[in-house]
Amino acid sequence: MAKAPVLTPRADDFPRWYQDLITKAELADNGPVRGTMVIRPYGYGLWERMQQDMDARIKETGTQNAYFPLLIPQSYLSREADHVEGFAPELAVVTHGGGKELEEPAVVRPTSEMIINASFSKWVQSYRDLPLLINQWGNVVRWELRPRLFLRTTEFLWQEGHTAHATYEEARDFAARIQHQVYADFMRNTLAMDVVLGRKTAKERFAGAINTLTLEGMMGDGKALQLGTSHELGQNFAKAFNTRFLSKEGEQELVWQTSWGSTTRMIGALVMMHGDDDGLRVPPRLAAVQAVVLAVKGDDTVLAKVREMGDRLKAVGVRVQVDDRTDLPFGRRVVDWELKGVPVRIEVGPRDLEDGTAMLARRIPGSKEPVAIDSLAGLLPAVLEDDQALLLRQSRERRESRTAEVSTVEEAVEAAASGGWARIPWAALGAEGEAELAEHAVTVRCLVAEDGSVPESEDAPGNVAVVARAY
Template sequence: MEPVGARPCASPWPAGWTRGAAPPARPAPANPRHAEGHGWSMAGVLTRQADDFPQWYQDVLNKAELADNGPARGTMVIRPYGYGIWERMQADLDRRIKRAGAQNAYFPVLIPLSYLQREAEHVEKFSPELAVVTHGGGEQLAEPLAVRPTSETVINVFMAKWIHSYRDLPLLLNQWANVVRWELRPRAFLRTAEFLWQEGHTAHATREDARAYALRVATEVYRDFMREVLAIPVFLGRKTRRERFGGATNSISCEAVMRDGKALQMGTSHELGQRFAQAFDVAFQDADGIRQFAWTTSWGVSTRMVGGLIMAHGDDGGLRLPPAVAPVQVVLMAVTADGGAAAALDGVGAGLEAAGVRIHRDARVDLSYGRRVVDWELKGVPVRVVVGPRELAAGQCSVTRRDTGAAEKVPLGEAVARCQALLAAIQRDMLVAATAERDARVVDAATVPEALSAAETGLARIPWSAVGEAGETELNAHGATVRCLQAADGSVPASEDEAGVVALVARAY
């Protein structure tokens, strides 16, 4: 007997993905070319999102050449095209982080295990996912070394060494690094045993300063980056006690909604109070000569954002990339090998390059036209410029945008300017579209059962007073979580107990 719906698969990624979840209703494809009756279909190329979203994600990873599974369970190889996206994210974030005053540094990947144990809640939360090195050079180590799951501990040791006076504060550090967390349910980009991220660590003289900085990073660095560069709108909110980072006094998170209605935590910024400072003796003398503990923060975003980008924008044709992070912004291709198409495209390409646009010339005329088109659609290249005999005869090129599928004929002489305008429009329109789609998935709820029902297809807004710790337990028992808490006006509340606080509830990756 054949188990219905069984999909044997050697890959570890899709494991348990749809556990208990009914496939939510899906919106109509954003790309009109894929609509019923239009004739062009990606059938056979990609699993449709509505049929099996996790399989669609897996197909996109493979066909857009984003990532492969690593040899060790839970590890991932990021392929050049996927890494190109990450590099674009890194470059922009790095600028924003520096604009916020932080400087880059680098701390070791191996951390003495005893460091991890100095802050009680920190070690409690991270122990289950630690990878520990016990041998080196063929000898058992006197003290095991943890492979960093995050670097608060080692960085605080050095903050303690470097900070003496209030004049040394604030100390604003950031590092780009890899971290390892032993995950039992890995999912490519979203939860991998090893991932790449940036982790910021700061020390401040006052609680107010630390709090303001953690919020500043969450808004000016993370939220703005996600909106302006990734074209993904996020809810900024406060984590509940249960969802808080191990060792934090407050965690602020950026929560995005994917196209299957599930939420994804795209980034977090934590107030650590004086807990790490006390554990690691990060202290300074204030202007009055009084010795005080510093107030610290930490904040990070990771390669998980690549997964979020895929799932927030991708459609049945594959990836859709906002121009700001697209490794290739415009692809140029000829329909056939003969004629003067190549020369015409060279001219447009040279103009685009001179204008600073990232282009790719697809010279593979030995492949069928359809094959090449599908390739670039799968890869989400924002704009495609095509020249064939028809265009050539008219002195034009065909310019097609990936986000809407809209195509137009443009005189060759105007192609560069038109592409630039389109790239700007796509960047804007993708945010507008993603925002509309997200908002359509947000439902107001008054009770925990109502919130659970709404979480089947999206995100529920429910008064936190109607949930509480008991309600949160109930939600968790049914696969939903409180993603974050917001004040009535959408801002980040200073405490859970503020009047009018609203909980955003969803199933999450």
């Protein structure tokens, strides 16, 4: 007899499966103010691991962390025309502080270009102060009418980088370096996520940018999700804040800037890219707990053995947790570890011990087989790396098998409607075709060059548009 499913199956109702998984794996809850979320310890643990890894990569580029105020004078927002137009509908506004109405309302930051540029214009005096490379970890608020946990929330956590450079080329190269070395590399190698790196069309650009680089991932239902973005801001914000430097040649020049961000949305992507009908599958390199050693029963010999095994696995560098909660039913604990997506379970019962074996259950391939206990410490590091590679391969294969090469808007719409992506020559689509797609809730996720690289311009010959429905 088949057991009752713990989650709504993905094939029945993907959005409900997503919500079920987030609740049952204890990743997050809704907060009381519409669109806000409570990130529970298990979900926050994923974010902490992401932060550590990304923070090290960001620092390797020479970028330093700093912190800028949450509250921004409302008037600042209007200094850059495109920026205010982009963000005005999403703002949360503080009108009262300390029991009084404020002379000037303050907005809760939806992003920090404006407040950071107010500092940059003071800090940058000479070419010696450049490049100025700053990152901030924090929270932002964008009022969300159709919230969904992790994907679109009124408040979310992120890192936002902001840099100023002496030349256009330096700024352009730095934005690309972040997109490749920090974001794409992290998502592929740590999160085991297949992502397509491309440039946004003019319509899809960040408000105030002259170019936006993006990473797009295909979720389990074939929709796209935008992950990290990196923007060339040109001199738009420098003009708005008069951020100038004295060049080597003795001229006062405007700086060239970038900004780039990645958010708690990556947790939602992790769920929708790697999750299955039993729950989450956490990539081993990300997992705070890579292997759990479970005592099947509360037998003294078993308990002693699982603790000893835990120590041995720790000694070879595996992040391990011992589950000796034998007052809880074994089956319930297994379901919980499957929901939480811990890559490896090692189950130890009295009968296994007699044989010197344990059951090795691998969450990612979904395999289960007895192995000699003494071989585990030697085996596990390679098992975890194999599973890491398998996750990435599965996500790449999904994208490849569900991406259609098309040549008309109609075909592109059809591909998107049937749960996939389409690739169409940008020359055949153009801004007009892009507008037609929008009528069917299909968007150009990004443009890529013929050889798969990032196009140097929107109009470079051979550009291909990757189009899809998106979260």
